[in-house]
Amino acid sequence: MKLHPADVWHTAATSPRLAVALAGRDPDDLGEQGRMERAHYLYLIALGLPAARAEQAIGSMNAGKWRGQDPNFALACKVVAKASQAYAQPKRPRITPDAIERFLTELRKGGMVKDACALAGVTPAAMYQRRKRDGDFARVWNQAARDGAAAEKQ
Structure with a gap:
């Protein structure tokens, strides 16, 4: 098998x-592995992924720690994020009114929170955060849960 230098350099890009x-460095060295993770994280940010999604994609939730430990990395994150804003995912409401209604309807039927969230297309964590921040929503949630418990008894 003959290797062409152009093929090697092309492969190195990915x-x-x-x-x-x-x-000229050892890719199995722990320091180099950390550097590769950071580079991959920045690459994903440059493509427009939100920071949390980039962390999920690389399988590491260390970016916050890296930013705190390394001011140069923190600066690079800011610069890359700013430069990629035009490519970022559009912000959308995490919990739409339709999702809330689907969630509450399922609770009123006696459904579990986890199942109601799945049917509504939202995470339980997002719903619990909303409940904590929004007293009116918490009251409606509690009433829906009581209605569901009563429906289960009948």
Whole structure:
């Protein structure tokens, strides 16, 4: 098998391990692995992923820690995020009125919170956060749960 230098460089553009090796460093070194994770995180931010999604994609929730420990990385995150704003996912409401109604309807039927959230297309964490912030929503939720418990008894 014959390797062409152009193919090697092209592959290095998509393979952090190869790029590190071509730079004369050991890609299995822990420091280099951390550097590759940081680079991959910045790459995903540059493509417009929100920070939390980029962390999920790389399988590491360390970006906040990295920013706190390394001012240069923190600055790079700010610059890359600002430069990629035009490509970022559009902000949408986390919990729409329709989702709330589907959630409450399921609770009124006696459904569990987890199942009601799944049917509404929202996470339980998002609903509990909304409940904590919004007293009116908490009261409606409690009433729907009471209605559901009464319906289950009948």
